[in-house]
Amino acid sequence: MNKKKNLTFKQFLDQEHIAGYIFSLPFTIGFLMFMIVPMGISLYYSFCDYNILTPAVFSGADNYVKMFTDDPTFWQTIGVTFYFALVSVPLRLIFALIVALILLKTTKATGFYRAAYYLPSIIGGSVAVAVLWRRMWATDGVINHLLGAIGIETSFAWLGNTKTAIWMLIILAVWQFGSSMLVFLSSLKQIPASLYEAATVDGANKWQQFWKVTLPLLTPTIFFNLVMQMINGFLAFTQCYIITQGRPMNSTLFYTVYMYQQSFEFYNTGYGAALAWVMLAIISLITLVLFATKKFWVYDGGF
C-alpha cells in the first residue's frame, strides 16, 4: 500500500490498468454522458406529463396505463412492427444464406460480387435510397413501367394500398442482406472439408449434405444473425419515416416513428419516453425467448 503511494506520476501512468482506463476514457465519458444519463432522464420522463416546453410534472404510471388501455394506435403500431420484423428478418436471412452459398466458390469475380451484394447494406438505410424507393414504386415509377414492358399494363399504387405498402418496406429491408451474408460466408468457410468428404463417401448428395452438414453447423451463426437482425427490425425508423410516414391509414406506422410523432410532433414527450421503455421491454423479452429456444435447435458442439 505504502509502496503504491510513492509512485511517481509517470510510474502511476505506466501501470497497466491505469493506462487501460485512460485509453477507454473517451468512450466511457461518451457512454455515460450520451447513453446512461439520457436513459436515466428518459426513464424519469416516462413517469411524467412532459411537453418539452414546460417543466415535467410527475404523473406516476399514467403514461403506461394510457398506452395499454386507451390508445388504439399503440396496438396498431405494435402489430405493424411485429409483422415487419417477423416477416422481413427471416426472409432476409434466407436470402443472405442463399447468396452466401452462391458466393462461396471462389472465382475471379467473387470479390466484386461480394462487394456488390454488400453495398445495399451500407446505402440501403439511407435517406437517399428511401426517396429513390418511393419513386420506384410510384404509380408512374420504374416498377410499373417494367411491368408494362413485359405486358402487364398497370398504374397500381404500390405505396398507396393498405395491403401492399408494408411489403415495399419489407422488400427494402430484405434487400439489405449484406451484413448477414458476410457473417454466413465466414462461418461457411469454417466448416471442415473433411465432413463433406465423409458425407460423399457415405453417398450423400449435395442436397442431403446441405441439410445434414451445412445447416446444423450454421445454426450458431443463424442464431446470432436472428437475434441481431430482430433487434434491428424492431428499431427500424428511416424507411417508414421517409417513405410512407405511416401512410396509408397507419398501415406502415412503425413503433419508433409513432414514438417520434408523440414526442416531437404532438409534444407528448413523457408519453414518447414511456413508449421507448415499453419497446425496450418487448425487445428484451423477445431476445430472452430466442435464447430460451436455443437449446432445441442450435448446434453447440465442436466439429
Add this chain to the structure above:
Amino acid sequence: MKKAALFMACALAVTALAGCSSSSSTAETTAAAGGATEAAGGSEGGEVNMIMTWWGNQVRNERTQQALDLYAEQNPGVHIEGQFSEWSDYWNKLATSAAGQAMPDLLQMDYMYVDQYVKSGLLLDLTPYIEDGTLDTSNISENTMASGTVDGGVYAICAGINSPALLYNKTLTDSLGIEIKDNMTMDEFFALSKQIYEQSGVKTNVAYGIGESWSAYFVRGLGFSCFTEDGTGMGGSAEEWVPFFEVYTKGLEEGWLIDPGVFAEISVGSVEQEPLVYGSTPETQSWCAFYNSNQLGAMQNAAPEGMEIGITTWPSYDPVKSNYLKSSQFFSVGATTAYPEEAVKVLDFLTNSSDANNILLGERGVPANSVIAEEITPQLSEQDQEVTRFINEVVTPNCSPIDPPQPDGSNEVYDLLNRTVEQVCYGQLDAQTAANTFYEGAVEIMSAK
C-alpha cells in the same frame, strides 16, 4: 459463454434504444451550450450578439439575412446571426431550445403555436415597448394586432398578411371555357369539380393530408368554429361535422376526388409536389390546391412551363363567414433574451423601416404596416401584385375575424382529422361514422390537455 452473449444482446438493444430516445437530450445540451456562448459574448463591453431564427425557403433566407446585415451596418456593435430551417425541423429545434432555456432572441412564430408558447412563458410581452414607443404599431390594423395578442398582452407582431387561397390551373380551366369566380359556394365547387373531371379527366384534391386550416375554414361557413372560444374543447357537434366529410364521400361517388394512393408517393404539403403541378396523368393531377395567398409565387415557380396558376378563395357554404385574413407568420422576442430592448428595436426595423422592407419585399405576405405595403407595391413581381390585389379587393371586403389561436392539443386533433379523412377517401368510413369517430376522438384529446 451463453450468459455473455445474452448480456451483449441485451446491452445492444438498450444502447440502440437509448440512441433513439436520447436525441432530444443531446440537442438540449447543444442548445444550452449555444445559449451560454451567447451570454458570454454579450458581457464584452457594448457588443450585442443576437440570434434570430425562422423557417422558410431560400429566397426568404437570403432576404432576411440581408435585412439583418443592413441593421447591423446601421447600428455598429450589434450582430445578429440568422439561423433558418425547414418548417418541421424548426419546431423541433425551437422546442428543444426552449427546454434548454435558450430561446433565440428573435424568432419567427406561427399562429398555431403562439398560444402554447405564451402559456409556457417563452415569449416576451411587447406591450411596454409599444407604450414607450420603441415599437411603432400605429400603421398596423387593430385586427392584425389582435391576432398576436394573448390574454391582453401583445406577444407577436405580424410579419405579413395572407389569406387562404385556392390556387388553380388557369390554363386548364381557360381551355375548357370555364370561368372561376371568387367567393364560390360549395355547390358551385362540386359542380365545377364534376365538370372538369368529366371534360378533362383531371381530378380534385381537397386539402388531403393538410386539413388543418381547411377544416377550420369549412366549419366557419357552417356557423361554428373548430375549437371553443376559450380553447378547452371542440366546437359544434358530431352531427354538425358530417357535411365536412360529405365533401369527400360526394367526390368519391361522382369520381372527381383524387385517388388517395397518389399521396403515398409525394411529400404532402410540399408546393413542388402538389398534384396541381406535379401529376403526370389526369388521374394523378388536381385542377386546384388549397394553399395560402403568399404561396402563389412558389406554386407558379413549381408549375410546368405553360401552366398559368390562378388564385381565388376557398369554397364555402358561406364565403363571407369563412374567409379571413391571417398573419402568415409573426415575429416574436424570446422571453429569456439578454437584450430585450435591442431585440424589440430590430423588430421595429423589420416592421416599419422602408429600407428593410425594400429588401424583404413582402415575401412573408403583404406587410402589416399599411404605409409600407403601399410603398413597396410597385417593386413587386407580377404575381405578388396579384396577391396584393387578391388580399385587398377580394378577401378584405368579404371576410370575418380570424378564430383565436389554436389551443394546446390542436396538433393531435388535426392529425386525427387527416387520418379520418384518409379513411373516408379509402372508402372505409361513411361521412356519418367519420364525423362520429373524429368528434369523439377530438373531444377526448382536448379533455386530456
